[in-house]
Each structure stands twice: as C-alpha cells, then as structure tokens.
Amino acid sequence: MIHDWVDHMEDTQQVEIEAPEEVASMCPLKSFRFFRSKKVLTGSSDIRIGFLNRRTPWWDGSVIEGNDETGMKKVRTFRDGKLKISGDGLLEHDEKGIPISGDVRNSWAGVSAFQILFIREHNAVCDMLKERYPEFDDEQLYRRARLVTSAVIAKIHTIDWTIELLKTNTLLAGMRINWYGIMGKKFKDRFGHVFGPLLSGLVGQKEPEDHGVPYSLTEEFVGVYRMHSLLPDKLVVRDTTGGRVSRQGSLQIQEEVPMKEMVGTKGERRLSEIGVERMVVSMGHQACGALNLYNYPVWLRDIVPQDTDGQDRADLIDMPALEIYRDRERGVARYNEFRRNMLMIPISSWGDLTDDKEVIGALEEVYGDDVEKLDLLVGLHAEKKISGFAISETAFFIFLLMASRRLEADRFFTTNFNAETYTKEGLDWVNTTETLKDVIDRHFPGMTSRWMTSSSAFSVWDSPPTRPSLVPLYLRPAT
Numbered sequence: 053m054i055h056d057w058v059d060h061m062e063d064t065q066q067v068e069i070e071a072p073e074e075v076a077s078m079c080p081l082k083s084f085r086f087f088r089s090k091k092v093l094t095g096s097s098d099i100r101i102g103f104l105n106r107r108t109p110w111w112d113g114s115v116i117e118g119n120d121e122t123g124m125k126k127v128r129t130f131r132d133g134k135l136k137i138s139g140d141g142l143l144e145h146d147e148k149g150i151p152i153s154g155d156v157r158n159s160w161a162g163v164s165a166f167q168i169l170f171i172r173e174h175n176a177v178c179d180m181l182k183e184r185y186p187e188f189d190d191e192q193l194y195r196r197a198r199l200v201t202s203a204v205i206a207k208i209h210t211i212d213w214t215i216e217l218l219k220t221n222t223l224l225a226g227m228r229i230n231w232y233g234i235m236g237k238k239f240k241d242r243f244g245h246v247f248g249p250l251l252s253g254l255v256g257q258k259e260p261e262d263h264g265v266p267y268s269l270t271e272e273f274v275g276v277y278r279m280h281s282l283l284p285d286k287l288v289v290r291d292t293t294g295g296r297v298s299r300q301g302s303l304q305i306q307e308e309v310p311m312k313e314m315v316g317t318k319g320e321r322r323l324s325e326i327g328v329e330r331m332v333v334s335m336g337h338q339a340c341g342a343l344n345l346y347n348y349p350v351w352l353r354d355i356v357p358q359d360t361d362g363q364d365r366a367d368l369i370d371m372p373a374l375e376i377y378r379d380r381e382r383g384v385a386r387y388n389e390f391r392r393n394m395l396m397i398p399i400s401s402w403g404d405l406t407d408d409k410e411v412i413g414a415l416e417e418v419y420g421d422d423v424e425k426l427d428l429l430v431g432l433h434a435e436k437k438i439s440g441f442a443i444s445e446t447a448f449f450i451f452l453l454m455a456s457r458r459l460e461a462d463r464f465f466t467t468n469f470n471a472e473t474y475t476k477e478g479l480d481w482v483n484t485t486e487t488l489k490d491v492i493d494r495h496f497p498g499m500t501s502r503w504m505t506s507s508s509a510f511s512v513w514d515s516p517p518t519r520p521s522l523v524p525l526y527l528r529p530a531t
C-alpha cells in the first residue's frame with residue numbers, strides 16, 4: 053500500500069547525520085548522507101510549508117498500474133488492456149534487472165509477489181470483459197480493468213487486512229460498515245446504496261465527501277504507517293514439494309534467506325529461484341514482526357536506498373535514525389502533542405505509556421523525564437496495545453480517519469462506483485471478491501485448500517480457522 057500511496061519528493065541538497073561519540077560504536081553506520089525532503093510553499097496562511105508526494109495518494113492501484121503517463125505506458129502491453137508479465141509468471145525486468153512494474157523503488161520480493169498476483173488479477177478482468185464486450189478496444193478494457201483491480205485491492209485492505217491487524221469484534225463490524233453499511237452485504241447487494249452512508253456504507257455514495265479539505269494523505273498518516281518493525285530478519289522459505297497439507301503440521305523449512313538478500317535486484321533474482329507460488333506460501337506461513345520497541349530490524353540500519361527508477365544509491369542509510377529525522381523535518385508533532393491534537397489524553401509520565409521497566413529505563417536515558425520530547429515513532433512502538441491490536445491506539449485514530457477518507461473522497465468509490473463506469477460485470481467482480489484468499493484462489497488454484505487452514509490469508513496460514521460465532525456480529529461483546 054505504501055508503494056501505492058506515498059513517497060516524498062526529495063530536495064537536491066544532501067545532509068549528513070553523525071552518531072554522537074558515546075553511541076557511535078553501536079551504530080553500523082557512524083554517519084550517513086541522504087537528501088532532505090523537498091519543501092514547498094502551500095499558499096495557505098495556516099500551514100505555510102508543505103511537502104510533495106511522487107506517488108498518487110488515491111487508492112488507484114498505482115503500485116501495479118503506474119503513477120504517471122510514462123510509468124503507466126511502461127507496464128502496458130497495449131493488447132486487450134493487459135499489463136506486462138513474463139512467460140515464467142514473474143515480473144518482466146529491464147536490462148539492469150529492475151522489474152517492470154507500477155512502482156519499483158525500495159521494494160522487495162514480497163512486494164513483487166503481490167504485484168504479480170494483482171497484475172494477474174488485472175489481466176483476468178481484461179479476459180472477462182473482452183469475452184462480454186468484444187467491441188471494447190485495448191484502452192476501454194485497460195481503463196475498466198484498472199478500476200476493478202484497484203477496487204478489489206481497496207476492498208481487501210478494508211475488510212480483510214485491517215480486521216486482521218486490529219482483531220476485535222468492534223473493528224470487524226466497523227470496517228464492514230465502511231464498505232457495506234450497517235445493513236450489511238446482503239442488503240446492499242439487493243437494494244444498492246440507499247439511505248446514506250451509515251446504512252449502506254461509504255462506497256457507492258452519490259457524491260464524494262472531502263469534509264471541505266482537498267484529499268491528501270497527511271504527514272501524520274505517513275508517520276503512523278512507519279511500520280518497518282513488521283519486517284522479519286529472514287524470509288523462511290518452505291518446501292512445497294512434499295505434498296503435505298498444512299492441517300498435518302507446518303510445512304518443512306527449506307531455507308532461511310536474510311532479508312537483505314530479498315531486497316532490490318538481488319531480491320528479484322532470489323524470487324525467480326524460489327518461484328512465486330513458493331514465495332506466497334512461505335510468506336503465508338511466516339508471522340510478521342511486532343510493532344514494539346527493540347524489534348526494529350537491525351538489517352535496516354545500513355541498507356542501500358534507491359532512486360525513483362529503482363537503481364541503487366551510493367550512500368547507505370540507517371533507516372530508524374532517518375525515520376526519526378523525517379518526522380521531525382516534516383513538522384509531525386511529537387507523541388504527546390500528537391495525542392492532544394487527536395483529542396486524546398496526553399501522558400504525564402513514562403508509566404502512563406508502558407509498564408515495561410526496561411523500556412522506561414531506556415526512555416529516561418534518551419529523554420530524561422521530559423515526556424514532551426518523546427518522538428512519535430518511539431511512542432507508537434512503546435505504547436501498551438489494546439488486546440487484539442497490532443498497532444497502538446494513538447496510530448489507530450489516524451488509521452481509521454484515513455481509511456474512511458480514502459474511500460469517501462474518491463469519485464471512483466462514490467459517484468462513479470456504478471455499472472456505467474465499471475461495467476456491470478466489473479462491478480459484480482468487485483462485489484463477489486471479498487478477501488485476499490479469493491484472489492489467490494483465482495490465480496493459484498488449489499494453493500489455499502492445500503496449504504491454508506486459517507480463515508484469512510493475512511493470518512499465519514497453518515493457524516486454526518476463526519471459530520464461527522452463533523451470535524450476530526452487532527450483538528457480540530465490544531472487544
């Protein structure tokens with residue numbers, strides 16, 4: 053999603069961060085150079101300085117479809133509306149080994165696997181539409197397939213991924229209400245979008261709603277999406293040749309590949325050895341990292357960043373240090389101020405943030421007893437979590453606000469979410485695709501029935517399915 057939504061433009065001027073002497077011996081890079089974020093005048097008297105995004109912030113599938121004219125042309129075959137994919141089912145690559153895809157910067161093989169899956173989805177939509185509308189030319193097929201695929205991505209993110217990330221009854225109800233409304237899917241399928249957003253959901257409203265502020269993804273949103281701690285240290289590659297189903301136990305481990313080998317062009321070569329099927333099954337069997345302090349991947353402390361065209365840069369960076377710098381540079385409020393801005397109660401001592409004595413000791417060492425200095429990223433990772441939540445409550449408010457805004461501000465999810473724009477069959481495609489599992493089943497038949505016991509493809513695949521509840525969703529306890 054980050055590859056779909058946001059990447060700040062940079063200035064031409066480089067700056068350098070140097071580790072203070074007392075900690076330098078613990079830093080893989082004693083100093084590193086990088087480009088400042090590009091500042092622009094907003095023209096507003098409230099907030100004078102702003103920053104520009106080089107990806108489109110809309111939920112428009114730009115991660116596979118491209119962000120601009122050149123990028124969009126590069127990924128198209130210009131035949132039957134389809135996008136490029138290589139004969140062996142992987143992404144195509146240019147002569148430098150850089151993938152041909154909607155977004156290639158700072159990527160890794162896991163993102164490529166998802167890009168492959170959704171390129172297949174786009175192309176499958178083209179096949180379906182061509183059969184139904186033989187008179188459609190390449191452009192007509194392409195435009196509709198792009199809309200349908202983007203809507204499938206947005207829907208999966210809303211009603212499958214987010215509820216796995218925030219695994220509570222309240223969120224399950226909330227996210228489904230965002231898409232389908234309080235009356236639910238059956239009602240909406242039957243009667244369409246009637247009686248406003250509460251009853252029928254944000255998707256399909258008559259008009260976009262931007263609450264008087266032009267749509268953008270805010271700096272606060274970028275701040276809370278800094279989730280590099282989700283990344284593991286190694287990718288655990290599973291052996292999918294043995295024919296053992298996951299119900300009989302976890303799949304054998306074949307290899308553990310350090311994540312550094314899975315990024316950039318090296319990662320692309322690794323992916324072609326592993327193969328996309330084994331990659332998807334392996335990722336399915338591996339839990340992501342927790343968004344806690346002391347869990348930031350060490351391998352990100354000296355990584356090679358890339359230019360916008362996916363080429364490696366000469367200067368390595370220390371990601372966690374740079375992330376703190378970025379939030380400060382862009383004027384994102386520190387943790388306590390951020391909470392006040394969200395009308396949340398600020399902390400007055402470290403004990404309000406966490407019970408973990410080790411963490412409190414470390415915070416005191418860095419910030420003394422000045423809780424106002426606490427950086428947002430550190431606070432989000434240190435905060436005790438609500439049971440079932442992978443992210444902090446502070447991050448959650450921004451998450452929820454922007455999740456709704458992405459849908460309700462976009463004409464393709466409101467005014468134009470109709471058969472005239474998507475075609476009837478395109479709209480049916482979106483309406484009948486509910487989960488990532490549905491998309492995997494379409495393009496890798498037999499994969500989930502063989503390897504997945506969990507209910508959602510975003511759970512660890514060999515975990516037990518969610519037990520069905522006889523209690524209707526809205527009557528379940530508000531966990």
Ligand code: HEM
Nearest residue numbers: 054058059060158160274277278279280282315357374378
């Ligand atoms: C192997 C995987 C990943 C690599 C190599 C990677 C690398 C990077 C790099 C080099 C940057 C730019 C840093 C800068 O100049 O400020 C960045 C930005 C960012 N990344 Fe990652 N990242 C990865 C995965 C993730 C994941 C899993 C998430 C969240 C779920 C994430 C969220 C972000 C965000 C929010 C930004 C800031 C974007 C901006 O400032 O415009 N990244 N990442």
